[in-house]
Amino acid sequence: MKDMTTGGPAPSAEDMKLIKKFLEDTTLFLGPDPEIMQNHDLMQRSADEEHAIANVPDTHTIAKIRDRLQAGCDEGYEMVEQMGAAPGAKWGDVITGIYSASGDLAIASAGGVLLFSSVVHHPIKFIVKNWMNEPTVGVRDGDGFIHNDSRYGNVHNTDQSMILPIFHEGRLVCWVASTVHEGENGAIEPGGMPSMAESPSDEGLKMSPFKVVENYQIKRDLLTFLQNSVREPKLQLEDMKVKLFACLRIKQRIEETLKTDGADALISTLRLTMEDVRAEVKRRVSEWPDMSVRTYIIQDSTLRENCVVKVNCTLTKKGDQLTFDFRGSSPEFTNRATNTILGGLKGMLSQLFLCYIWPDLPRGQAAMAPIEVITDPHSILNCSYDAPNSQSLMSIFTGFTAGQHAVAKFLYSCPEKFTKVHAPAFNMINTFIWGGVSQHGETLGNLCADLNGMGAGATSNRDGEHALAPIFATMADIGEQEVNEEDVPFLQLVSKKMTRDAIAPGKYRGGQGYTMMVATKDSEQWGFMTTAQGAKIPPIQGLFGGYACGTYPLSKVQGVDVYDVMLNEPEKFRHSIEEIMNEQPFEGARYTTHHMGMGFDISKRGELYMISQGAGAGYGDLLERDPVGVVKDIEEGLMSAEVAARLYKVVFDPATLAIDFDATEQARADERKARIARSVPYAEFVKGWNQPKPPAHLPYFGCWGDDIETLYMGSPDKTRRGDEPKPNYMVHPKDVRIAELEARLAAAGVPGDEKQ
Amino acid sequence: MTMKVPMTEYLRIDLETEKWECRVCDHVIAPAAGNYKEGLLVHNRDPREIHPPVIDPAKYRYTFCPDPDWVRILEFCCPKCGTQIETEYATPGHPPLWDMQVDVPALKAQWASRGPAMLPDAGPAVVPGRGHAH
Numbered sequence: 001m002k003d004m005t006t007g008g009p010a011p012s013a014e015d016m017k018l019i020k021k022f023l024e025d026t027t028l029f030l031g032p033d034p035e036i037m038q039n040h041d042l043m044q045r046s047a048d049e050e051h052a053i054a055n056v057p058d059t060h061t062i063a064k065i066r067d068r069l070q071a072g073c074d075e076g077y078e079m080v081e082q083m084g085a086a087p088g089a090k091w092g093d094v095i096t097g098i099y100s101a102s103g104d105l106a107i108a109s110a111g112g113v114l115l116f117s118s119v120v121h122h123p124i125k126f127i128v129k130n131w132m133n134e135p136t137v138g139v140r141d142g143d144g145f146i147h148n149d150s151r152y153g154n155v156h157n158t159d160q161s162m163i164l165p166i167f168h169e170g171r172l173v174c175w176v177a178s179t180v181h182e183g184e185n186g187a188i189e190p191g192g193m194p195s196m197a198e199s200p201s202d203e204g205l206k207m208s209p210f211k212v213v214e215n216y217q218i219k220r221d222l223l224t225f226l227q228n229s230v231r232e233p234k235l236q237l238e239d240m241k242v243k244l245f246a247c248l249r250i251k252q253r254i255e256e257t258l259k260t261d262g263a264d265a266l267i268s269t270l271r272l273t274m275e276d277v278r279a280e281v282k283r284r285v286s287e288w289p290d291m292s293v294r295t296y297i298i299q300d301s302t303l304r305e306n307c308v309v310k311v312n313c314t315l316t317k318k319g320d321q322l323t324f325d326f327r328g329s330s331p332e333f334t335n336r337a338t339n340t341i342l343g344g345l346k347g348m349l350s351q352l353f354l355c356y357i358w359p360d361l362p363r364g365q366a367a368m369a370p371i372e373v374i375t376d377p378h379s380i381l382n383c384s385y386d387a388p389n390s391q392s393l394m395s396i397f398t399g400f401t402a403g404q405h406a407v408a409k410f411l412y413s414c415p416e417k418f419t420k421v422h423a424p425a426f427n428m429i430n431t432f433i434w435g436g437v438s439q440h441g442e443t444l445g446n447l448c449a450d451l452n453g454m455g456a457g458a459t460s461n462r463d464g465e466h467a468l469a470p471i472f473a474t475m476a477d478i479g480e481q482e483v484n485e486e487d488v489p490f491l492q493l494v495s496k497k498m499t500r501d502a503i504a505p506g507k508y509r510g511g512q513g514y515t516m517m518v519a520t521k522d523s524e525q526w527g528f529m530t531t532a533q534g535a536k537i538p539p540i541q542g543l544f545g546g547y548a549c550g551t552y553p554l555s556k557v558q559g560v561d562v563y564d565v566m567l568n569e570p571e572k573f574r575h576s577i578e579e580i581m582n583e584q585p586f587e588g589a590r591y592t593t594h595h596m597g598m599g600f601d602i603s604k605r606g607e608l609y610m611i612s613q614g615a616g617a618g619y620g621d622l623l624e625r626d627p628v629g630v631v632k633d634i635e636e637g638l639m640s641a642e643v644a645a646r647l648y649k650v651v652f653d654p655a656t657l658a659i660d661f662d663a664t665e666q667a668r669a670d671e672r673k674a675r676i677a678r679s680v681p682y683a684e685f686v687k688g689w690n691q692p693k694p695p696a697h698l699p700y701f702g703c704w705g706d707d708i709e710t711l712y713m714g715s716p717d718k719t720r721r722g723d724e725p726k727p728n729y730m731v732h733p734k735d736v737r738i739a740e741l742e743a744r745l746a747a748a749g750v751p752g753d754e755k756q
Numbered sequence: 757m758t759m760k761v762p763m764t765e766y767l768r769i770d771l772e773t774e775k776w777e778c779r780v781c782d783h784v785i786a787p788a789a790g791n792y793k794e795g796l797l798v799h800n801r802d803p804r805e806i807h808p809p810v811i812d813p814a815k816y817r818y819t820f821c822p823d824p825d826w827v828r829i830l831e832f833c834c835p836k837c838g839t840q841i842e843t844e845y846a847t848p849g850h851p852p853l854w855d856m857q858v859d860v861p862a863l864k865a866q867w868a869s870r871g872p873a874m875l876p877d878a879g880p881a882v883v884p885g886r887g888h889a890h
Contacts, residue, residue: 289763290862294853298845300826308826308847318859409856413763415874460765501810502820507765536823538807538845544765545840547829550807553818581811593811593818612820620765621840643808672838679797679833682852689800691849698826698847705851 030208032151032385036125040346041369042274043102043125048171052267065257065269066362069098069107072253076246077109080178083245085238087484088181091449092476096246097364098254098270099124099175105365106174106270111475114354115396116179118347118365120161122153123209124175127163137211141167144213144244146226148185149206151385155344156392157203158185158192162243164213166254168263174270176250178243183446186230187390189600190435190445195303195531196599197388198335204390205229213244231435231445277366284358285370286320287414293406296702297398300537300551302336303391303597305733307714308537308694309338309380310702311395313402317410323372324349324403327722328703331376331711332383334727339383340392340399346373348400348472355474357407358418376711378725380701394533397427400471404457405541412460412544423457423464423510423543425471426614428532430454430552430596432518436526439489448492448516449479450613455504455511457616458546463629464511464616466498489523490603492516493562494575498636499612501578501643506546506618507625512638513552513613515577519562520603527603530554530611532596539614546618553593554611555581560589561606577610622648623668627659701728759872761863763856766834766841767792771864781837788863791854793832796841798852801829803845 011019045053056062076096080089088094095112097105103124108117127145131137145163150156161179165172187194187204197203205226212222218240226240227233257266292314299309312328332339350368354361361367375382380395401424411421431453435445453467469476481492494517504510520526533539538548555577565572565586572585584591596611603609627650633639634657641654649671651663693716694700700712709722720726746752758772768779769788776785776792786795803822806829810820822845830844830852844852867874 289761289866290859292857294855294857296853298827298847310847318862409764412765413761413876415870415876417876499810499820501808503807505806535818537827538803538822541845542843545832545842547806547843548845550803550820551818551822552820553816555811555816555818578810581816591815593816595818623840647806672833675799675831675833675838675840676797676835679799679831681835682794682796682798682832685798685800686851689798689849690851694847695849700847 030130033126033129036122036129037153037341037343040343040365042104042278042366043100045271046102048101049267049271052264053271055264056268061261061265062269062272065261065265066107066273068253068257069269070110072250073097073107073109074111075253076178076250077111079246079249080180080242083242084180085235085242086180086182087446087449087479088183089239089242091452091479092473093181094179096176096178096250098250099177100270100274101172101174101267103128103175104274106274108363110363113181113473114363115155115347115351115472116159116181117177118350118368119153119155119343120163120177120179121365122343123147123161124163124177126152127209131209131211139165139172141165142213142215143211144216144247145209146212146240147207147209149208150341150344150389150392152208153343155347155396156193156390157187157205158182160207160239160243162240162247163209164247164251166251168258171263173258173263173266174254176247176254178246180239180243182235182239184230184232184235189529190231191433191447191529192445193393193433193531194390195337195529195597197337197390200386200388203388212240216248218244231443273362274364274366274369277361277364278369280361281358281367282320282370285317285322287416288317288410289413290318291410292316293409295402295405295541297402297405297539297541298537299338299394299398299533299539300535301533301595301597302333302338302730303394303531303533304336305730305736306536306595307699307701310700311381311398311402312703312708313399313406315403315406315410321372323374325374326379326381326399327374327376328708328711329375330380330701331713331720331726331728332378332380332387334387334729336730337388337391338394339380339387339389340395341389342373342375342382344392344396345381345399348396349373349403351472352400352403352407356404356419356422357411360418376722384725391531393429397471398539401427401540405543408543420459420461422459423506423546423617423619424540425457425464425616426454426510426513426540426549427471428534428539428552428596428614430513430530430532430611430613432516432609432611433529433531434488434490434527435600437523438487439522440487444488448481448484449477450516452476453478453514453613455513455549455614455616457543458506458508458510458619460619461508463508466511467496467514467613468511489526490518490520492518497575498638499577500637501640502550502552502612502615503639503643504542504547504549504615504618505622505647506542507620507622508546508618509625509633510549510616510618512615515610515612517577517608517610519606519608521563521605527601528598528609529600530596530598534614535595540617542617543619545621547622548617549615552596552612552614554596554598554609556592556594556610557586557608558590558592558604560586560608562586562608563606577612580608580610623671627661627664631657631659759867759875761867762876763858764841766839769858769860769863771867774860778834778837778839778841780839781834783834783836785834788858788860792856793842793852793854795835796832797835799831799833801831803827803829
């Protein structure tokens with residue numbers, strides 16, 4: 001048979017044109033476009049942009065217009081935050097932005113989640129490429145497009161965007177968009193971020209970008225379809241309206257600019273803002289030392305089972321080029337939800353630079369545009385279309401932390417800094433996701449804003465702040481729990497109380513996390529889930545001799561109604577996890593601990609679920625910490641006196657906490673000598689420590705040591721090449737447990753007379 | 757005068773001798789083109805000693821302590837003054853990272869054009885207050 005793949009003359013240009021048209025005309029499904037999804041750089045200057053820049057190059061005019069547009073975005077952000085129905089909207093997990101006609105994010109609101117916004121250029125570019133000239137769709141004045149499927153450019157499917165084209169005298173001049181963490185989306189578990197999802201089909205609504213607004217009106221038939229697909233139909237309606245009206249307000253501000261300054265001024269402003277930021281980023285990078293920095297962060301679970309999942313990072317700077325090389329990170333999980341699309345990771349790295357490194361730069365897509373990101377295909381950081389990614393935050397955030405840890409080592413020697421050198425912030429969403437039927441008979445599914453209460457990392461001159469802000473939204477809020485409790489049938493019996501001894505020590509310590517205890521009260525159909533890693537291995541690293549945080553489990557007390565206890569025997573209630581779990585004050589109750597990947601768990605009235613937010617990392621040698629600061633931490637309940645004395649080598653009177661400074665200096669000098677005595681030279685140490693493969697007792701995923709081409713897949717004998725994808729299935733944890741129990745039965749000699 | 761560039765809280769590179777040095781005690785640690793950790797001492801720390809159990813390990817599987825079979829803390833200190841220069845939360849048996857691989861000629865060229873006046877002034881000196889005022 002003739003080989004059809006080789007030989008013969010290459011097709012002519014005319015043939016290629018014909019082939020391209022044939023393929024376009026017969027495309028059966030417009031899936032995510034790799035050309036769009038893999039690229040985060042700015043689009044080429046269009047003819048319109050060239051023309052506009054030639055007409056309006058004046059930097060003062062551009063600065064004036066940029067400020068007006070920024071104010072317009074901020075106004076839209078405020079509208080969504082004030083009017084949005086989703087808990088996430090109320091607490092700042094929203095953003096608005098203005099995009100160029102080609103789809104690049106030029107200006108984002110000053111508040112909110114930049115990560116959300118910096119991935120929306122993908123769906124806009126999809127619309128431009130596929131719907132603009134599609135006769136059955138088209139893009140016209142008054143249209144609005146909705147989108148949530150992360151595979152077309154989103155963090156996760158719980159976020160929904162409303163996207164409006166802005167026309168001027170019949171010409172498309174830009175786009176505006178508003179994005180909200182909505183929560184509920186009809187997935188296999190309530191709340192929009194199912195950790196039980198084993199395929200994309202378990203993840204609820206899958207909105208590729210489509211037109212849902214015409215003549216500035218939401219189309220009722222499509223709205224009803226969307227409402228019918230989720231657990232919170234009223235939320236779906238309300239927030240679609242809120243996002244639409246926020247976009248319309250930004251449109252109004254743009255039109256005012258168009259009226260006063262004309263379309264060229266607008267287009268020139270959007271383009272030059274991005275180009276200037278891009279150029280400035282390259283200039284700033286060139287000031288860093290030429291170097292490669294290596295780090296890795298471990299995810300200790302898939303949220304279904306504990307395992308060791310490596311996020312591997314080498315950050316290389318040469319000249320004005322900065323490259324994140326994440327090759328060697330864990331392979332994607334075929335049936336676990338912790339994978340992310342590459343755009344999500346890039347969006348979060350963009351957040352790193354614009355919130356933690358160069359917060360003075362205009363927020364948009366351009367800061368990340370010149371920075372290169374390399375991954376393996378079908379990696380946990382660059383997953384395939386067929387892999388679930390509803391818990392992508394696990395990989396996005398640990399990827400962020402790897403970047404944050406690495407960047408600090410470049411910044412230290414750099415004469416020109418725009419922030420203090422910063423140890424990694426805590427990075428897990430330690431909060432309760434909830435759902436069920438409320439005390440008002442409403443079906444709900446969403447989460448507590450405590451995910452925003454991550455502890456900050458220490459900096460080069462001060463301690464990290466407690467519960468400061470989440471890494472994804474530096475101006476967000478942790479909300480008013482009492483307001484939330486008007487709508488939901490549970491109480492946070494303990495809230496925002498620091499978890500003692502869950503510390504990240506250092507010369508400057510990390511900001512600490514706080515305790516949350518919840519119990520259902522007024523519903524027989526209500527449950528909770530938790531979706532975080534870090535119950536066995538800390539999810540961050542310390543900086544310059546400082547320590548990371550510890551680990552954070554889930555504790556449960558079942559077989560008790562604490563509301564009865566508080567009514568009848570209030571003296572038995574305790575206000576810390578430490579006391580409740582250690583003293584076990586409720587007779588007959590069952591006290592258990594778990595990792596933080598609790599699937600949706602139907603709760604009974606008065607049963608306790610208890611977790612803690614986490615601490616940011618410490619900075620520097622803890623023996624250099626000011627003893628006064630150590631005692632202050634004791635007084636503020638961050639640390640017990642015993643732990644403080646043992647770790648920090650501060651000598652104080654246990655009754656008065658008065659410091660003996662001379663004795664402290666001596667104790668610290670002794671500890672430095674003790675360190676030297678108990679440590680061994682590096683060359684000697686690695687002889688005993690280094691192993692050629694991951695240990696057999698750990699289900700390890702990712703590369704080992706310097707060999708980034710070989711990825712381990714759960715055992716020392718199961719591997720794939722980094723560039724050759726393979727399925728990576730996990731066994732259902734209940735099947736694992738059943739197999740363990742059956743093996744024990746067999747070992748105990750229980751007759752195996754069951755028919756097979 | 758030779759220029760010494762502070763690279764971390766406790767490490768600097770002497771551009772003339774091309775060595776990593778301890779900023780606390782001036783100990784010469786290792787060649788600047790190589791891995792500074794090779795000139796340090798290492799201790800394999802049980803993470804439970806740093807992150808103490810908040811709840812009783814005799815009763816519970818998860819206690820707020822990292823699992824010592826799953827992660828260790830490698831503590832790197834200066835062999836002369838004992839300052840803890842770096843920590844690395846490591847999977848047991850995983851080779852320690854060469855975390856800062858510096859292009860020394862490029863660093864020298866960069867600082868030749870900057871001059872010593874541009875050196876960052878942040879340093880490790882800590883002068884604890886002796887009062888207990890709050």
